[in-house]
Amino acid sequence: MNEISQHKVSILIPLYNQERYFEKCIHSICQQTYKNIEVIVIDDGSTDKSPQIADRWASNDRRIKVIHKKNEGASKARYDGYRMTTGEFLIPVDSDDYLPQNAIELLVDYMTSKNVDVVLGSMTQVIGFIRRSHYTDIGSFPYHHVVEQPELFDRYYLNFFGVGYFPIMMCGNLFRKSAVDKAMHNTRLCCNEIPFVGEDHYAFMKLFPFVNSMYRTNETTYYYRCGGSSSDRFSPTYPSLFFLSDERLKLLDQYQLKEGYRPLFEEYANTVFYHAQQLLMYKKADKEGVIAFLKEELSKRAVAQRMREFFIEHRTQNNRLLLILNSDYEGIYNSVEQSIKNLGFKYRCKKLILRLMDLWS
Numbered sequence: 001m002n003e004i005s006q007h008k009v010s011i012l013i014p015l016y017n018q019e020r021y022f023e024k025c026i027h028s029i030c031q032q033t034y035k036n037i038e039v040i041v042i043d044d045g046s047t048d049k050s051p052q053i054a055d056r057w058a059s060n061d062r063r064i065k066v067i068h069k070k071n072e073g074a075s076k077a078r079y080d081g082y083r084m085t086t087g088e089f090l091i092p093v094d095s096d097d098y099l100p101q102n103a104i105e106l107l108v109d110y111m112t113s114k115n116v117d118v119v120l121g122s123m124t125q126v127i128g129f130i131r132r133s134h135y136t137d138i139g140s141f142p143y144h145h146v147v148e149q150p151e152l153f154d155r156y157y158l159n160f161f162g163v164g165y166f167p168i169m170m171c172g173n174l175f176r177k178s179a180v181d182k183a184m185h186n187t188r189l190c191c192n193e194i195p196f197v198g199e200d201h202y203a204f205m206k207l208f209p210f211v212n213s214m215y216r217t218n219e220t221t222y223y224y225r226c227g228g229s230s231s232d233r234f235s236p237t238y239p240s241l242f243f244l245s246d247e248r249l250k251l252l253d254q255y256q257l258k259e260g261y262r263p264l265f266e267e268y269a270n271t272v273f274y275h276a277q278q279l280l281m282y283k284k285a286d287k288e289g290v291i292a293f294l295k296e297e298l299s300k301r302a303v304a305q306r307m308r309e310f311f312i313e314h315r316t317q318n319n320r321l322l323l324i325l326n327s328d329y330e331g332i333y334n335s336v337e338q339s340i341k342n343l344g345f346k347y348r349c350k351k352l353i354l355r356l357m358d359l360w361s
Contacts, residue, residue: 007087021225030064161264172224246301
């Protein structure tokens with residue numbers, strides 16, 4: 001065993017009803033050029049054939065451990081898997097995605113040679129048979145450069161709040177377990193209130209202050225499957241982003257980051273409008289139902305109240321914010337209705353193309 005392969009890597013895979021894609025995911029992991037791994041698959045109460053696929057692979061590869069549990073969401077599943085890890089490094093993987101054959105070897109090489117707590121890989125987007133390279137190629141966080149504290153926090157933490165861009169997905173990145181342990185001891189990284197949408201954002205922004213250093217490569221270490229029918233239907237978990245907005249507000253207050261308030265409030269307003277659009281587009285609510293949602297959401301959420309207080313002293317020309325600040329629910333509904341009309345033919349064509357590509361993948 002050479003020096004680099006002495007470091008055990010724990011791979012965490014929450015699994016829920018992914019019989020179509022999980023075979024490719026687990027195959028890509030077992031075929032890694034880096035062999036010193038343990039694979040922890042957390043079956044989160046799947047009702048399809050996913051558990052049988054996981055058990056079959058585990059029976060043929062002793063590096064794989066499978067946990068069968070009741071459905072509690074991906075965040076809780078990942079946490080249950082984390083508690084079983086024995087590796088020095090961790091890498092989360094979603095069960096419908098897959099890795100290049102040299103991904104773990106590449107990440108471990110950078111982790112050890114640069115002596116950092118986190119290595120950020122580069123993601124390639126997979127839409128049917130099309131691959132879009134370097135999905136995370138945009139942004140201000142530098143490639144091939146070690147960033148340490150306090151620069152790491154001072155320059156880049158605000159990116160989690162809409163000030164800039166940060167590759168927030170946990171999957172496909174390598175984490176030093178001691179850094180995750182420290183964060184787990186001091187804060188909550190897993191959150192049942194965020195069942196899927198926003199889960200990575202929540203975990204990464206809570207982990208970030210406890211990380212000493214990071215390194216980012218532009219070499220692909222992760223294939224992220226997206227598009228298709230799954231991205232073109234109503235998401236019942238999307239409202240978890242409202243809870244995430246409150247959590248982000250707490251962190252801005254905790255670290256006294258005043259520059260983050262305006263972009264957070266603008267992003268929250270966009271989230272409210274988008275969910276109202278989804279309710280109407282997928283016929284989950286009529287006009288009365290959409291307005292009822294708006295009144296409830298904008299009255300109960302801490303970020304909504306703070307947004308109103310903030311813009312008493314600060315100007316804005318953002319039309320969506322102005323409608324919310326004026327409690328103009330009729331105006332919000334009309335704006336949402338018009339945005340759906342504007343989507344029109346272009347949206348229907350995109351939806352059809354994505355579904356066809358999903359069938360061919």
